[in-house]
Amino acid sequence: MQKWSLKIKVLFPTTKKRETEVTLKPWALRGLICSGSVLFVFAVVAIVRYVSFEADRYSVRKLESENRKLKDEIAYLKKEAVNVNKMLNELFDANNRLRAATGLDPFPKEFLLMGKGGNIEELSMESKDEAEYLRQELDRLVNVAKFQLESFSEVSSKLEKDIHLREHTPSIMPIAGYYTSGFGMRRDPFTGMMSFHEGLDIAAPQGTPVVAPAAGVIRSVKWDQGYGLTIEIDHGLGIMTRYAHLLRARVSPGHHVKRGDIIGYVGNSGRSTAPHVHYEVRINDKAVNPIKYIIPPGIYYD
Numbered sequence: 001m002q003k004w005s006l007k008i009k010v011l012f013p014t015t016k017k018r019e020t021e022v023t024l025k026p027w028a029l030r031g032l033i034c035s036g037s038v039l040f041v042f043a044v045v046a047i048v049r050y051v052s053f054e055a056d057r058y059s060v061r062k063l064e065s066e067n068r069k070l071k072d073e074i075a076y077l078k079k080e081a082v083n084v085n086k087m088l089n090e091l092f093d094a095n096n097r098l099r100a101a102t103g104l105d106p107f108p109k110e111f112l113l114m115g116k117g118g119n120i121e122e123l124s125m126e127s128k129d130e131a132e133y134l135r136q137e138l139d140r141l142v143n144v145a146k147f148q149l150e151s152f153s154e155v156s157s158k159l160e161k162d163i164h165l166r167e168h169t170p171s172i173m174p175i176a177g178y179y180t181s182g183f184g185m186r187r188d189p190f191t192g193m194m195s196f197h198e199g200l201d202i203a204a205p206q207g208t209p210v211v212a213p214a215a216g217v218i219r220s221v222k223w224d225q226g227y228g229l230t231i232e233i234d235h236g237l238g239i240m241t242r243y244a245h246l247l248r249a250r251v252s253p254g255h256h257v258k259r260g261d262i263i264g265y266v267g268n269s270g271r272s273t274a275p276h277v278h279y280e281v282r283i284n285d286k287a288v289n290p291i292k293y294i295i296p297p298g299i300y301y302d
């Protein structure tokens with residue numbers, strides 16, 4: 001078996017001529033290699049650990065800074081959530097006032113909680129898990145906002161319906177005049193027999209303007225032996241009005257009219273003893289007392 005040995009020439013820098021030869025025995029050589037390897041491994045481990053320690057320190061600093069930012073962000077969002085909550089409370093009250101004014105049932109204040117317990121006015125933000133609490137609170141606020149949006153749209157469509165109904169419901173006298181005959185049973189001035197008078201007779205000088213008592217569409221302008229020149233207005237919603245014994249019509253079928261628009265003039269046409277308008281209000285083609293559809297001036301019904 002061959003034995004290994006290492007010869008090292010050492011040159012002394014001061015005396016270049018002198019050389020010393022050191023011979024290493026195999027056991028010493030193995031020892032030297034072993035120690036070198038161990039040292040090398042230690043050095044590598046130390047370097048790796050140092051680098052990883054520095055990397056960790058960097059990560060910790062970065063996380064600490066991010067954490068501070070997130071805490072600030074959560075604090076800001078909490079403040080904003082409280083403000084939004086206050087605004088939604090005020091909107092809820094405004095919404096309820098509008099609901100009451102339009103005849104819709106107001107909602108109880110508990111609706112604002114949306115399944116959450118606690119005080120509605122001052123919702124506490126104290127919680128161990130602030131982010132989780134904030135998430136729940138924002139969910140609640142979004143639900144409250146959605147709920148109010150639906151309610152506002154309900155109020156808006158109710159208002160539109162009410163306005164339409166108000167505009168299309170007869171509410172004024174079609175002419176300025178005097179009642180000469182009311183709605184109901186009466187003795188017919190021509191036949192002397194008792195009969196049902198389906199309208200209201202209002203006397204006024206010939207040529208007095210006749211106005212539409214509500215918005216609608218002219219259904220017919222026609223001549224009738226009994227009623228003379230007659231105009232009918234379809235107001236929609238099953239409401240129809242009729243004006244008889246006219247002198248002249250100012251509209252033709254299909255015309256849209258608003259309350260107060262002149263449709264014709266008082267006359268004495270048909271079976272009539274003096275200038276007047278026979279005014280009828282019919283609901284689903286059944287005559288009703290027109291007096292109920294003449295609101296005295298100065299009185300407003302909501």
Ligand SMILES: [Zn+2]
Pocket residue numbers: 181197199200201277278279
């Ligand atoms: Zn009449």
